[in-house]
Structures are given as structure tokens and as C-alpha cells.
Amino acid sequence: MSAFAAMLKRELRLSLRGGGEMLTLVLFFVIVGAVVPFAVGPDKALLSRIAPGVIWIAAFLAMLLGLEKLFGPDRDDGTLALYRLADLPLAAIVAAKVIAHWLTAALPLILASPALALLLAMDAETFWRTLLSLLLGTPALAGFGAIGAALTVATRRGGLLAPILIAPLSVPVLIFGVGAISPSGGADQAQVAALLLAALSLTVATLSPFAAALAIDWGED
Amino acid sequence: MATDAVQKMTFWNRLAHPGQFVQWTRPLVWPLAGLSLVLFLAGLYFAFFVSPAEKYMGDTVRIMYVHVPSAWLSQFVYATMAASALGTLIWRHPMADVSMKAAAPLGATFTAMALFTGALWGRPTWGTFWEWDGRMTSTLVLLFIYFGIIALWRAFDDQLRAARVVAVFTLVGAVNIPIIKFSVDWWSTLHQPASVFRADGPTMPPEILTPLFVMFFAFTLLFAVLQLVGMHTEVRRRRVTTLERRAARGESR
Amino acid sequence: MTPGQVHSLLRLETAALAVGRGDMPLAQAIDLSVPAGTGLLLRGPNGAGKSTLLLTLAGLLPPLSGSVVLQGHNEEEGPAFHHCGHRNAVRPRLTARETLGFWRTLNGNPAVPVDAALERVGLVRQARLDAAYLSAGQQRRLVLARLLVSARPVWLLDEPSSALDAEGQVLLGELVREHLGQGGMAVIASHDPIAVPGLPVLTLGAAR
Numbered sequence: 001m002s003a004f005a006a007m008l009k010r011e012l013r014l015s016l017r018g019g020g021e022m023l024t025l026v027l028f029f030v031i032v033g034a035v036v037p038f039a040v041g042p043d044k045a046l047l048s049r050i051a052p053g054v055i056w057i058a059a060f061l062a063m064l065l066g067l068e069k070l071f072g073p074d075r076d077d078g079t080l081a082l083y084r085l086a087d088l089p090l091a092a093i094v095a096a097k098v099i100a101h102w103l104t105a106a107l108p109l110i111l112a113s114p115a116l117a118l119l120l121a122m123d124a125e126t127f128w129r130t131l132l133s134l135l136l137g138t139p140a141l142a143g144f145g146a147i148g149a150a151l152t153v154a155t156r157r158g159g160l161l162a163p164i165l166i167a168p169l170s171v172p173v174l175i176f177g178v179g180a181i182s183p184s185g186g187a188d189q190a191q192v193a194a195l196l197l198a199a200l201s202l203t204v205a206t207l208s209p210f211a212a213a214l215a216i217d218w219g220e221d
Numbered sequence: 222m223a224t225d226a227v228q229k230m231t232f233w234n235r236l237a238h239p240g241q242f243v244q245w246t247r248p249l250v251w252p253l254a255g256l257s258l259v260l261f262l263a264g265l266y267f268a269f270f271v272s273p274a275e276k277y278m279g280d281t282v283r284i285m286y287v288h289v290p291s292a293w294l295s296q297f298v299y300a301t302m303a304a305s306a307l308g309t310l311i312w313r314h315p316m317a318d319v320s321m322k323a324a325a326p327l328g329a330t331f332t333a334m335a336l337f338t339g340a341l342w343g344r345p346t347w348g349t350f351w352e353w354d355g356r357m358t359s360t361l362v363l364l365f366i367y368f369g370i371i372a373l374w375r376a377f378d379d380q381l382r383a384a385r386v387v388a389v390f391t392l393v394g395a396v397n398i399p400i401i402k403f404s405v406d407w408w409s410t411l412h413q414p415a416s417v418f419r420a421d422g423p424t425m426p427p428e429i430l431t432p433l434f435v436m437f438f439a440f441t442l443l444f445a446v447l448q449l450v451g452m453h454t455e456v457r458r459r460r461v462t463t464l465e466r467r468a469a470r471g472e473s474r
Numbered sequence: 475m476t477p478g479q480v481h482s483l484l485r486l487e488t489a490a491l492a493v494g495r496g497d498m499p500l501a502q503a504i505d506l507s508v509p510a511g512t513g514l515l516l517r518g519p520n521g522a523g524k525s526t527l528l529l530t531l532a533g534l535l536p537p538l539s540g541s542v543v544l545q546g547h548n549e550e551e552g553p554a555f556h557h558c559g560h561r562n563a564v565r566p567r568l569t570a571r572e573t574l575g576f577w578r579t580l581n582g583n584p585a586v587p588v589d590a591a592l593e594r595v596g597l598v599r600q601a602r603l604d605a606a607y608l609s610a611g612q613q614r615r616l617v618l619a620r621l622l623v624s625a626r627p628v629w630l631l632d633e634p635s636s637a638l639d640a641e642g643q644v645l646l647g648e649l650v651r652e653h654l655g656q657g658g659m660a661v662i663a664s665h666d667p668i669a670v671p672g673l674p675v676l677t678l679g680a681a682r
Binding site for chain 2: 154161164167175196211218
């Protein structure tokens, strides 16, 4: 087994045995979305209009919530120092963690999104587009999240800092993510947004492990 | 031996030594400040008494003489920080750390000023303080990035480590800002096709252009002065911290 | 090369090394030379910079000045340093066996098989136990087993004997002796006596 696969396996094992952390995240996602009708009223037309935005914001918040778990435990028990001495480059280790983070913090949300679509009176076509846009866009969120978590891992009080750092960076993801679902500019603009979103995700997911590894290497001790 | 080492110092070495840097640049502060003041006085005179009121916007157009230079600086300061971040990461230049740290609050202030004057200008011209227009929105996001950088500086105790981590974030931001700008422009044209304001629209008459340029240089010089003073302060603060720690350890050096 | 030797002939050297946290020097002018097959015991009061020196040797902290060189080491052979710090890097929810298997793959240069290493440190019965249920001393034994599963010439051990019982202390001495016998090197910071005969001692100065 290659070191990269071993790393991925370890992360997935830890998450799956994680005592319901994944379930908590999914519940958070659904509840944030379900609270919206109480705040804006049960008007179905309005709800179905804002549903794509609500689902994206709920996913964004839920993914921010899981960030502390990305490097925090590794820092606390000294594993992070050993990662820096491993045979596998730190960037590859971070990449494995980002993939595992997406599989355990983004994929469950996507699987749970039908529940929210139902609650927010989404029609079937919009729902399929939402699913596609979440699949395309969440890797970028995971990548930015890794950067944020890596920047704050050395501060030991980075709990709230990482979301503050990466929220502005994630603006394009939200814009194109929602744009791919309900474009005011017509169907061709939705396709443009989806392509841009995919390009953004590919770029961020590829480059973020290097930036995050750099931040860890220079910040940690 | 010691004198030998001093003679061998190159220009960059000298700049790299914090004490030397302060010695070299301190004489620049007052002349630059004076020049900036003269330009401000001239620019404001032109702005208030020479340049005409605009046909549609009236006297409120004069806000432009503060707004446009602030908006320019909000981006120029970020470019300064990104260049310093490269200095930190590639050359480990100690003054690059200090430059990054001094620039962050200045950039945030100029960005906030650009937003504030933009809002003041927007009220009489657009009828609202805030419009989700492409420029204003991306400036707002830029302000959030500045705030993030300042917060990150404060989260670290050890400023040497902080500098490298902040440098990584600054560069990630520098790569991202064009993407943010593009996405926000795409988004705002989608939602409000009728553009309200374009600074690059009609060519400006020289009566407006002259004071704008003067104010432009006045603001940029002001930034240079504040940046130098900020860097000097930061160098001193670090020296104090080092001395305090040494005192705590009972050393007498 | 003697038959028992595993590692190529290396020499760990430092020249005018100054170590510290941030820009605060803790220990200065350290000139070490640790040839293959020998160890070094670091002594000194708390705050003398023993842990910082080990982190700097491992490359986890940048030196304030001076240099660390591992003479004769070929970069392509993979990382040369095992560092074991105060924290065990043992994660709950993974069994002792899984933990060891993971590090064996990640650290490269696989040496002793996982089960043999567990047997060597006396954790056979706990092999399938969640690491969270290991006692502090047993976790420390697991850390020692991690040194065995991947071959690296230099061991940097920070207080390796903490939480170990008398039997564990003996085991630690044996493992270090075996490692040195294979041509390895060990730099050990400890307040306890280490059961390795003829180990040179470097005492780092007090910070008053």
C-alpha cells in the first residue's frame, strides 16, 4: 500500500469511527436550512426562489464547522511534527487530508441535500442542478478550508479565525455555485457558471495542499 | 574584524539590518511628510476652488478627489504587502516582515475610507448609501481580507513565525483577488444590467484631471510616510520585546 | 561494515549551532560530533534548551545560527531522523496495530514487521486494543515500537523514559544499544539514567 493510500485510509477510519461527528455535521446542515422558513415565513414561492442560496450557505457553514478537526488533533498530540518528518511530502499528506475531508464533510451534506430541497419547496430540475453545483463547488471549499486551517493551526486559538480568513476567499465559489443553479441571466449563463466553478475547484484543490503545507511547515514548531 | 564586516555590507544587507534601515530612512520621513502636505494643500485648493462642479452631480463630485486616491491605495497597499510577502518567503528579508506588518492596518484604513467616501458619494448620486455594485462589493471583500490579515498577525505571539504564515495568506489572497473581482463583476452585471457608475466612461476635462493627479500623489506620499513611520515603530517594538525577554532571563546584554 | 550493521557510515555534526525559540537563544555554540554507532546523552536543567536542540537537529525548528549536517547521508535514502517528543502522537480510535502499520508505511524504509515490533515492546496482548485504552507507559512503548518499524539512522529521543516502568527502562536501554550496534546514532535528552554503557554526556548550561 502506498503511503498516500495509507494516509487516506487512516483519515477515513478516524472519521468513520468518529463517534457521530459526521452525523452532527449533517444535522447542522439540515437544521440551518430548516430554520430559514421560520425566519422568512412559509411562503413557498419565496422559499423556492432562495432555496439554492440557502443550501449553499448551509453547506458553507457546515464545512467551516469541520475545519478545526482537520489539523487540530494532529497538532495537539504531536502527530503534525511527525508528518513533517515523514517520507511522504507534507503537501501530499495535506492533499490526502483534503480528499478525506471532502469525503467525510462534503459528500454527506450533498447526500442529505434532498431533505433540504424538499423542505424549501425546490422543483426537481433545480434540485438536480443544485446537486451538480454542490459536487462541482465543494472541492474548492475543502481546499480553501485546508488553507485556513493550516494558517491557524500554529496559533492554538484559531477556532474562529480560520472562517474569517477563508470566507472572503470563498466568495467566488458561492457566486458561481448559486449562479450555476438559478441564473438571472438565462440557461447559458448557468452553464458558464458551472464551468467556471469546475475550473475554480480544480485549481484550488490542486494548489491548496502546497500553500497549506507551506503554512504548516513555517508556522508549526 | 567587525569593521571589516561592516565594509562588506551591500546595499541589501544594510537594508536588511533593522537598525541600519531605521538610520537610513529616518531622514526621509520629514521631507516626504512636508512634500505630501504641500501636495495636499495644492490638491485641495484645486479641488475646491478651481475645478468646476459637475453638470449632473453638482458639488458632490468633489468627493472624488478623496475617493479615487483611496481606492487606488487600497489596491496599491495590497501590492506592497504581496511584494513584501515574497521578500519574506524567498529572501527571508527581516525588513519585509516589518513592511508587511506596517502596511496591513494602513491598507485597511484606506480601503475603509474608499468605502466610506463611496457611500457618501452614492447617497446623493444613486440615492442610496450602499449599492451591490461590482466595484464597491469587491472593495468590501478586500476590506475583509485586510481584517483577516490583521487578525492573523494578532493571533501569533512569535512575530517571526507570524510573518511567514501571514506571507502565505497574503500571497493566497493576491492570487485570489483577481478571481474575486471577476466573479463579483460577473455577478453584479447579472443582477443589475444597468450600470450606475463608470469612472472610465467619459474623458475628464483637465480642470478635474489636474487636482485628481495632485491628490493621487499626495495620498501615495502620505502612505509612504505612514509606512516608514510604522516600520520604525515596529522595529523599536521588537527591540523592546527582545530586551524585556533578556531581562526576564537575567542577562545583562 | 560489520555484519550486524544496517546503516551506512554517517556522522552527525553541528558547527557553532545556536538554538532557540523565536529569536530568543536558549543554547549557543554547540559543536557536536556523533559518529555512527555512538549515542549522546543530553543533560541540563529545565529550560536549558534540550528539547529545542532535538527539534533543531530534526529540522523541525530552524537554527538561529550555525548548521546541522549529517555527513555521508544520501537524500534519496529518505528521511534520516526519528524524532520522539513529549507527545506520543498516538490517536484514539485506532488500534495499536493499525497505528504502527500506518507509520511503517508513511515513514518508509520498513524494517521490523508490525507484529514483531509489538512483541518486542511487550504489547502483543494489546495489539487489537483501541490506543485510547493503553496506559501512559504502554503508549510510550508503542512510540518505541514506531522507531523499530521504519529504519532511520538517527534517533532523537526527548525524555523517552517518562512513564516507563522499570522493565520498560531496561527495554529502552536494550533498543538503543541494538540501534547503536547496527551503526545507528541516538541523541537522548533525559533526566533518568539510561541503561547504555559508555554513553557520552553533553550538559547544556543553565539559564540561571
